[in-house]
Amino acid sequence: MVQYNFKKITVVPNGKDFIDIILSRTQRQTPTVVHKGYAISRLRQFYMRKVKYTQQNFHEKLSTIIDEFPRLDDIHPFYGDLLHVLYNKDHYKLALGQINTARNLISKVAKDYVKLLKYGDSLYRCKSLKVAALGRMCTVIKRIGPTLAYLEQIRQHMARLPSIDPNTRTMLICGYPNVGKSSFMNKITRADVDVQPYAFTTKSLFVGHTDYKYLRYQVIDTPGILDRPFEDRNIIEMCSITALAHLRAAVLFFLDISGSCGYSIAQQAALFHSIKSLFMNKPLIIVCNKTDLQPLDGIFEEDRKLVMEMKAEAMKTVIGQGGEPTNEEGVLLTMSTLTEDGVIAVKNAACERLLNQRVELKMKSKKINDCLNRFHVALPKPRDQKERPACIPQAVLEAKAKQAAEKEKRKTEKELEDEYGGAGVYSASLRKNYILANDEWKEDTMPEILDGHNVYDFIDPDILLRLEELEREEGLRQAEEEGDDFEMDGQELSLEEQEALAEIRKKKSLLIQQHRMKKSTAESRPVVPRKFNTDRKFTTGRMGRQLSSLGLDPSLAINRARSKSRGRKRERSVDKREGDGGDAMDIDDNQASKKLRLRSTSRSRSQSRPPGEVIPGEGLKDSAQKIKAIKLAKKSVLKRNKNARRGEADRVIPTLKPKHLFSGKRSIGKTQRR
Amino acid sequence: MRLEKCWFCSSTVYPGHGIQFVRNDAKIFRFCKSKCHKNFKMKRNPRKVKWTKAYRRLHGKDMTQDSTFEFERKRNRPERYDRNLAENTLKAIKKIDKIISDRASDHIKNRLKTGKVQRQKEARKQLELGIHLVKAPLALAQDSSLCLPKIKVNVSQAQTEENQPMED
Numbered sequence: 001m002v003q004y005n006f007k008k009i010t011v012v013p014n015g016k017d018f019i020d021i022i023l024s025r026t027q028r029q030t031p032t033v034v035h036k037g038y039a040i041s042r043l044r045q046f047y048m049r050k051v052k053y054t055q056q057n058f059h060e061k062l063s064t065i066i067d068e069f070p071r072l073d074d075i076h077p078f079y080g081d082l083l084h085v086l087y088n089k090d091h092y093k094l095a096l097g098q099i100n101t102a103r104n105l106i107s108k109v110a111k112d113y114v115k116l117l118k119y120g121d122s123l124y125r126c127k128s129l130k131v132a133a134l135g136r137m138c139t140v141i142k143r144i145g146p147t148l149a150y151l152e153q154i155r156q157h158m159a160r161l162p163s164i165d166p167n168t169r170t171m172l173i174c175g176y177p178n179v180g181k182s183s184f185m186n187k188i189t190r191a192d193v194d195v196q197p198y199a200f201t202t203k204s205l206f207v208g209h210t211d212y213k214y215l216r217y218q219v220i221d222t223p224g225i226l227d228r229p230f231e232d233r234n235i236i237e238m239c240s241i242t243a244l245a246h247l248r249a250a251v252l253f254f255l256d257i258s259g260s261c262g263y264s265i266a267q268q269a270a271l272f273h274s275i276k277s278l279f280m281n282k283p284l285i286i287v288c289n290k291t292d293l294q295p296l297d298g299i300f301e302e303d304r305k306l307v308m309e310m311k312a313e314a315m316k317t318v319i320g321q322g323g324e325p326t327n328e329e330g331v332l333l334t335m336s337t338l339t340e341d342g343v344i345a346v347k348n349a350a351c352e353r354l355l356n357q358r359v360e361l362k363m364k365s366k367k368i369n370d371c372l373n374r375f376h377v378a379l380p381k382p383r384d385q386k387e388r389p390a391c392i393p394q395a396v397l398e399a400k401a402k403q404a405a406e407k408e409k410r411k412t413e414k415e416l417e418d419e420y421g422g423a424g425v426y427s428a429s430l431r432k433n434y435i436l437a438n439d440e441w442k443e444d445t446m447p448e449i450l451d452g453h454n455v456y457d458f459i460d461p462d463i464l465l466r467l468e469e470l471e472r473e474e475g476l477r478q479a480e481e482e483g484d485d486f487e488m489d490g491q492e493l494s495l496e497e498q499e500a501l502a503e504i505r506k507k508k509s510l511l512i513q514q515h516r517m518k519k520s521t522a523e524s525r526p527v528v529p530r531k532f533n534t535d536r537k538f539t540t541g542r543m544g545r546q547l548s549s550l551g552l553d554p555s556l557a558i559n560r561a562r563s564k565s566r567g568r569k570r571e572r573s574v575d576k577r578e579g580d581g582g583d584a585m586d587i588d589d590n591q592a593s594k595k596l597r598l599r600s601t602s603r604s605r606s607q608s609r610p611p612g613e614v615i616p617g618e619g620l621k622d623s624a625q626k627i628k629a630i631k632l633a634k635k636s637v638l639k640r641n642k643n644a645r646r647g648e649a650d651r652v653i654p655t656l657k658p659k660h661l662f663s664g665k666r667s668i669g670k671t672q673r674r
Numbered sequence: 675m676r677l678e679k680c681w682f683c684s685s686t687v688y689p690g691h692g693i694q695f696v697r698n699d700a701k702i703f704r705f706c707k708s709k710c711h712k713n714f715k716m717k718r719n720p721r722k723v724k725w726t727k728a729y730r731r732l733h734g735k736d737m738t739q740d741s742t743f744e745f746e747r748k749r750n751r752p753e754r755y756d757r758n759l760a761e762n763t764l765k766a767i768k769k770i771d772k773i774i775s776d777r778a779s780d781h782i783k784n785r786l787k788t789g790k791v792q793r794q795k796e797a798r799k800q801l802e803l804g805i806h807l808v809k810a811p812l813a814l815a816q817d818s819s820l821c822l823p824k825i826k827v828n829v830s831q832a833q834t835e836e837n838q839p840m841e842d
Contacts, residue, residue, distance in 0.1 A: 496821035551813025551823025
């Protein structure tokens with residue numbers, strides 16, 4: 001519909017912005033680089049392109065403006081008049097005309113300069129031509145700057161105009177200022193119009209919507225009209241007049257009976273008569289408002305007469321429409337917006353009148369006849385006079401009745417819950433409807449897990465039978481097992497044999513250990529050969545013990561070992577002290593040998609050898625040599641008198657000026673001191 | 675609530691323990707602890723990992739086939755509740771448990787029997803061969819039993835008076 005386009009008009013930029021937009025676009029969208037070395041045709045082409053591009057853009061934008069703004073002659077006369085009233089048709093047309101001229105001027109400029117550019121002979125000349133062209137175009141735009149601003153204002157105002165559909169069902173509210181038009185509007189629609197005690201609170205048209213009989217009605221609230229000659233009216237009043245003039249609507253003329261609007265009934269009646277020409281062919285209702293302050297019956301005679309005259313006029317419109325002259329009620333109504341008394345009645349009456357009028361008109365027009373031909377309600381032709389009502393079998397009826405009864409009787413779980421205290425208090429027993437062999441089992445809890453098994457896996461109706469079989473099997477098996485075990489025990493070792501085995505293993509492991517130790521050290525350290533007995537473990541006592549542990553009698557072996565060993569000086573001197581000068585080596589002498597034996601058995605660590613005594617195997621010839629060797633050894637160990645001379649422990653500086661301390665730069669820091 | 679079996683080691687997973695992994699083909703793997711879970715993530719085959727039940731069964735270490743396994747089977751058909759049946763089942767579970775553990779231990783004992791016999795034979799042989807380390811051949815000739823010889827201690831009066839030789 002036309003009115004919605006007012007919101008879709010593109011923004012009109014102001015003069016400077018317009019120029020900026022177009023020029024920057026030219027700069028971005030056309031190539032920018034050119035050198036004077038290029039071919040002349042290329043240079044000309046470059047600059048012609050720029051000029052043409054700019055002109056095209058201007059043309060486009062100005063064309064959109066011209067096209068989008070509505071032409072006052074092409075739109076609905078209501079809007080045309082409204083716009084004229086608001087913005088002055090002439091100014092509006094002039095503005096658009098100016099835009100058009102500007103557009104043409106720009107085209108001309110561009111054309112001329114392109115013609116000149118075709119013959120430009122240098123880069124500089126082409127460039128100056130282009131600069132001139134663009135400059136002139138921009139000047140044109142600058143000149144129409146105020147026009148653009150004016151159009152922008154109009155556009156903004158137009159976008160905010162109320163969206164009135166001139167062709168749909170409309171109700172128009174008119175009357176003097178302050179009679180209660182806006183309050184009525186607020187009551188019947190969802191519009192929120194300002195209601196204030198001063199006149200001309202409503203300064204423009206307001207639209208609201210209301211419903212009646214499943215149809216949507218537009219309700220238009222107008223600013224108040226004063227009784228003045230037509231020429232003297234201001235813009236605001238002209239709005240209402242325009243609306244009245246052009247919209248095909250039901251008119252509700254509001255009358256303030258109490259006179260609290262500041263105007264008497266006589267004045268209002270005068271206004272009525274002056275604009276009654278506008279009520280031609282429109283269903284008219286006279287509404288007497290503010291009856292809470294002054295009821296209709298209580299007014300003065302003159303006023304009453306005036307009101308009746310108005311009513312008579314209104315009746316004429318009813319009759320004029322060819323309708324029934326019956327509805328006197330539908331012409332003059334009373335209400336009070338404050339007490340909301342009669343408001344709905346007024347609305348209904350108005351809507352009804354309008355609807356009837358529109359239907360009548362539609363019926364009279366040619367189009368409706370075509371439609372009517374397409375409708376047909378089919379009714380089966382009655383065959384005979386017999387009545388045939390709907391037939392429902394008795395059983396179905398009974399079942400339905402029973403179902404209904406059951407629904408009432410059975411108590412639902414929810415009801416139970418509510419009865420016993422609500423959701424948190426009562427928990428329904430989910431098991432109460434279980435079907436079990438014995439009803440005592442309903443609340444049983446069965447364990448799910450036992451000893452690491454799931455009980456449900458074992459449940460079987462014949463578990464007892466199977467268990468019996470199993471136990472029988474087990475009994476048999478156990479008997480067999482025992483039989484087997486018996487045979488096994490013969491082969492075990494006795495306790496003593498186990499001891500012997502343990503000893504054997506211990507000895508073996510010891511031997512292995514010693515061997516390993518010897519093996520590892522033999523290569524790295526020189527070992528004293530066994531015959532020198534350094535750790536003194538080859539004693540007869542030991543030998544005796546070892547032999548007896550093996551089960552042999554050691555006494556013979558010990559005797560033999562002792563008799564073979566050489567006696568020592570010390571024993572002989574003991575013999576000499578006893579005064580026996582005889583050969584102490586006489587073994588056959590029992591006494592001597594006894595003493596020898598005694599001495600040799602008491603060989604203990606506490607006895608030391610004389611200093612010069614030569615031990616066989618040491619490597620020294622005789623005792624003199626040994627003594628000399630000992631002396632030499634002692635001399636070599638003698639401590640030297642160093643007499644405070646520098647020794648090994650005294651500090652020595654090997655190099656007095658090491659290079660690394662006296663040269664080189666530091667990576668960080670100063671080298672002031674070294 | 676159900677006790678499940680760990681997929682890796684086959685031990686029972688109690689409620690609140692372990693991890694369940696659902697693969698894209700909707701197969702569920704349950705694990706009793708992170709050890710099993712991590713082994714699974716490493717893609718180890720439980721049949722090759724020594725401490726799992728799968729390995730033990732496969733290599734004959736544990737009992738595999740037995741009639742007692744038929745008692746514990748997941749049945750999908752629900753049975754109507756019967757208190758007597760429930761009682762009997764609970765008692766039966768205990769008995770069956772005992773039988774199963776008996777049989778399992780017998781199985782292991784039988785398995786280890788051959789080793790025992792072998793070891794005894796070896797011990798006997800070792801004893802025979804090594805008796806010379808602890809018993810002199812002379813003593814062996816006198817007393818041919820394979821045990822440690824009896825030590826004869828010569829106690830002479832004279833020696834006790836002198837200072838006793840120190841023990842090595």
